[in-house]
Amino acid sequence: MSITVHIPTILRPLTDNQKRVEIAGLNVIDVIEAMEQQYPGVKEKLVAGGKAHRFMNIYVNDDDIRFNDGLSTRLNDGDSLTILPAVAGG
C-alpha cells in the first residue's frame, strides 16, 4: 500500500528536502506514524491532541480530511496525501 505524500516547504528540512515521499499505510495516522519513524519531528507538526493540527491542512487526493474521518481516513494504494500549512490569522 504505497501513498505519495506531498511535503510543504516548511516541513522539508525534516524530510531531507524532499518534496514527495512514498510511504505505506492503511489510513492517514498510519502514514504519519511511518513518516515519524523515517523523519522524526514530523508528527508533532501534524497532530495535536489526537487530531489534525489546526495549523495544518491534510488532504487525501482532493479532499480535506476534516470533512472525512480525520486522521482515521482510509487510504487506497496510489492515493496521494497533501500537507499544506493553513493560511489564517486575525
Place this chain on the structure above:
Amino acid sequence: MLTIHTKLVEAMLAQAHRDHPIETCGVIAGPEGSNLPLRLIPMRNAAQSETFFKFDAQEQLRVWREMEARGEEPIVIYHSHTRTQAYPSRTDIQYATEPRSHYVIIPTDYSYGEEIRSFRICDGMVTEERVRMLNSYESNLELAMVA
C-alpha cells in the same frame, strides 16, 4: 523590501474595502525564486469574521496546485485589519509559516492610516520592510499580471 506594482496594491485595497468590515484575504503568486508578485488571487475568507481570516481549505489546495504547476510560489500573502492597526496580531504570527513570503496587511479603518504595510515573519519574529511601488514592470511581466 517588497517591490510591487501599484495596480496590485490598488486591487488589494479595493478588495479590502469591498469586504469591510469582514477581513479580506488573498495571495499574489510569482515565479518561484523571483521575489516578484504578479498574479493576484483573491481568496474566500472561510471564517467570514471581522477579527479572523482563514483560507478555505479546498480553495487553497486548488490554488496551491495551480501555482506548483505554473512554477510559482506565494510571493505575497495578504489580509486586512478592519479595526486595528496594520501590524501582525498574535494569531497572524502563530499561523505564519512561509518565511519567504511577504505578509501584507491592509488597514480599512482610516484612523490607523491608509497605507499597506509589509512584514517578514520567521520563527515568531516580525520584521517590517519597506514597500516600493512601481508604476510599471517590464512589459512581458505586465502581461503575466492578468494571466
